[in-house]
Amino acid sequence: MPDLLLFLITSVAITVAPGPDNLQVLARGMAQGRRAGVAAGLGFASGCLVHTVVAAVGLAAVLRSSPLVFEAIKLAGAAYLVWLGVQALRSRGALAGGMDSAAVPLGKVFRQSVLANLMNPKVTLFFLVFLPQFVKADAADAGWQMLLLGVVFMLQTAVVFTAFALCAGTLGGWLRRRPGAGRWLDRVAGAIFLALGIRVALP
Secondary structure, three states: OOOHHHHHHHHHHHHHOOOHHHHHHHHHHHHHOHHHHHHHHHHHHHHHHHHHHHHHOOHHHHHHHOHHHHHHHHHHHHHHHHHHHHHHHHOOOOOOOOOOOOOOOHHHHHHHHHHHHHOOHHHHHHHHHHHHHHOOOOOOOHHHHHHHHHHHHHHHHHHHHHHHHHHHHHHHHHHHOOOOHHHHHHHHHHHHHHHHHHHHHOO
């Protein structure tokens, strides 16, 4: 049985560290409020489970061994983030204009976050390297151990990202009460998405 406590502590430290996913949760929370931030956080957390399954069945090794496939997926993910950034920059404040979730449905925010997470091959490779460190490789149920660890990682990610979203939503609510804040929030969110897209595209 893997050391769950050590794994949990390490996972929380990794999740809290600045990265593409939690920065996007903060951007969503500031732009649309708490519920959108939570939806984004849950979307990213759900994507982690898919990466775990991929790593557990060994497909991640195939992905890693094919530089062409890796680069194609990485560039597609970067292009998607850039597209989100451009959309936010072109917005006239509707993204952050009050708590009207109808402007950008929460379901769409969730799906965008899942897709953004799944299109980042670096996450798959991270799980391929990270999970086996807490698995007894000589055990017959090594694959199931990885799945268990993946579920634990997903749950703690959901909790941490929800906390991020709640804090960002409070800050976003304060800013939205100021005239013209909505447009600037969209610009900040767009700049973050663009920067993350460039970061994902870089080696």
